[in-house]
Amino acid sequence: MRVALQVTCVNDAMFPDTGKAVVRLLRRLGVEVDFPRAQTCCAQPMVNTGYLDEAVPVVRNFVDAFAGYDAIVTPSGSCAGSVRHQHALVAERSGDPALADAVARTAPRTYEFTELIVDVLGVTDVGAYFPHRVTYHPTCHSLRMLGVGDRPRRLLEEVRGIQLVDLPQAEECCGFGGTFALKNADTSIAMGADKARHVRDTGAEVLVAGDNSCLMHIGGVLSRQRAGVRVMHLAEILASTDETEGESDGPVVGERAGDIS
């Protein structure tokens, strides 16, 4: 099976450690991923802001970059949702039947990474070790657009050492919403503040989720509040082992991002 990593533009530019964690985790599970260099973005920012014409060349770039793979795996429920549910809309807008055909091939092969691990690889114990108090926020698109269900939770429950605590009103949106966070910044922050309050109420040390964009928002609020809670992508926790504990992924390290890799 040829598997391609769709790292996502946000992870590529802002959160490379998440991409590295997916590579390390899948390698541990016996899957070597390719990283098609031509990839950029899934076009969700354009589509969700209403710029459908602008999304056409981006989707075209996507289907070209990922043509020929059996599976495309991405550490983002939101980007997987965009590929599976919005690319067809963009192709229709383009009026190009060839693009529609290409989308029909890539879209159903795109998996959010917990779907790939649980459904395709059939694994829930990924051999991870993470001895911290953690709470999980199911992001809206993974929950409602993709329906990843309890897969992330099942994976987390198998992590050794973890103390997993329930997040109150977990299924309520954090208020990120892409350009919503800027166009309606006040409302976005009001929602983020409530989410941050629920996170703090759990007494967790780490908030985990499957989408770094949501985490950037909630984490940004928590950081501004000096709440003493860090945010981590689910892949980074699942990639953690006895060896990595206390190193780059450990919450105790005070190094700066640029020095990590």
Place this chain on the structure above:
Amino acid sequence: MNARDDILRRVRSALDGVSPAVEVPTAPRVRPRDHADLVDLFDERVADYRAVVTRCSSDDLAATVAAALDGARAVVPPGLGLDVAGAVVDDPSTGGHSAAELDAIDAVVTRAAVGIAETGTIVLDHRPDQGRRAISLVPDLHVCIVDASQVVADVPDAIALLDPARPLTWISGPSATSDIELDRVEGVHGPRTLHVVLVG
């Protein structure tokens, strides 16, 4: 172009090229139960709305209704088929009671067309044993006699039995509102007390 023709033209043009054929999935039905269970469920679900439910045999009906009225002066429809002491009959052939006259009467006794177990609903179709819509609306106490044989399982069963040409009133508990802080309060404009007498 008049408004009618203009609107119909706009509708047709909006749907130009749209196929009118849509498969409508059949609405699911609740699991079948024994009729006795249905009657019990009806009893329970009506009571859930904070309505009063009294069960009795047909022999005890007159006494049960009298007890439910507890001396209140009642209006009854012409075809009630039950003697209610001191009650006035609303006779539509002579125009019936005015709204103001009904406002001075404490209670009403009617029968019903159907009872729905799943939702605890009684439906009136305002035949002569139930009377005009106004009489079961203005007085503050509604005593409604439902025969156990009239209880059906769910909404679709009721809809199949009812005649839409008649005016229908579906009643689920006493008048209520949730308009203040989404707190349910019984008793606004309709009868503040609903007393269902379930016979058989």
Place this chain on the structure above:
Amino acid sequence: MSGTFVGMPAFPSAAREALGDTQLRRNLAHATRTIRDKRAQVVGEVEEWEELRLAGAGVKEAALRDLATHLETLEESLTRAGATVHWARDAEEACAIVARVAKSHDVDEVVKVKSMATLEIGLNDHLEREGIAAWETDLAELIVQLGDDLPSHILVPAIHRNRAEIREIFRRRMAAVGRPAPDDLSDDPAALAGAAREHMREKFLRAKVAVSGANFAVADTGTLVVVESEGNGRMCLTLPDVLVSVVGIEKVVATWSELDPLLRLLPRSSTGERMNPYTSTWSGVTPGDGPQEVHVVLLDNGRTRALADEVGRQALRCIRCSACLNVCPVYERVGGHAYGSVYPGPIGAILNPLLRGVEDEQTASLPYASSLCGACFEVCPVRIDIPSVLVEQRAAVVDSHRSDRVPKAEAVAMRAAAWTFSDSRRLRLAERASGLAGRVLGRFSRTTLPGGRAAAGRLPGPAAGWTGARDLPAPPEESFREWWDRTDGGRADGEEGRS
């Protein structure tokens, strides 16, 4: 007698103001939480809820796709049953018809059943200008009307008011328009409902003309349906001599039996009850029972515009239950007034632009009043895919500006992003620049995220929208793709992909 939505600012600024209203925030948080829980409980009771939703969506969709036929059938059935059918292209025509009927009976007042269609067309103001007082009889509508306020919710228009505020409104305003509130009125909801009962009753008993809407209109039988709780609907539909019902053309269902899924879906989704206290149905005139003169006004007012929209058409399936408002995290925080329409919340964010177009700035801001979280679609009893329609309406907004002489800053930014994302070489260059910025920030930033990563505190310009209340991680010096190339996907540095 009532406020107006005309001249409301666009959503973001209206929302900013609403977010600062502490009492509103508290009232809404409490009310939406209460109703959500109630809904969840009674929906959970229905084993085949999803199948019921499919059936409900199917019934409405089928009716819409053959709407002209059903409207003609409805007109015929109603006429046969003794009703007079009128057609109104827009608000003005509809209001004029109602006023004409009322005036033909020489009345100076009408009683009203809560109706979204009559709110939408601004009927009360129109009647007032014609010298006719329109009394709202639903408790929440009464609160709004007495308070010179605007509705903020489809089901519970006064959801933004708490019991103490309602008590004050009743004490100050009831006397001027009828029976005053009792001197010792408390803020107990039962006492407040009792005061409304006493106040309204004299109006019900003397009313000659009533105005209603309808939840459903059954084509083959000419039956109108009103779903309510308090009994004010029954009063209006039963006691007056004349009844005028203003019915949106999308309220049609084809047959009597098709009411079934809808009458099961609506109360559970709306008030969180197995069934609402009262549902009234009537087909034209019943001799000797109820109004002997019955009018039905079939209203377009933008509905055919929405019907022509391939994606947006589904919004006309809406049965006005409000479940989408109650679960919406945006609505919960800003309330209904910020949407500037009688249709607030997620459904309002699509219905208003579909009915009116996106030419004015306020309406054009509504499709963006959502984080696209999808909670609305999940609860919608007729399965309106609100997030998809929101995105489609955003595209309509963007497309309406494509020929602008000076493009908006957002359009410029989106085009630049699209250009960058259309070729990975461009993206690589952009990431190098951001890596440099990250290096600078890493060196000089005094903000550190929990866990140690450097961050930007407050930034100027467009970034201020983000950093006003949120820290922003500094970009890493090395992007993922640079790392992949440098280490051959982690294989070359001998660390098995470890960073």
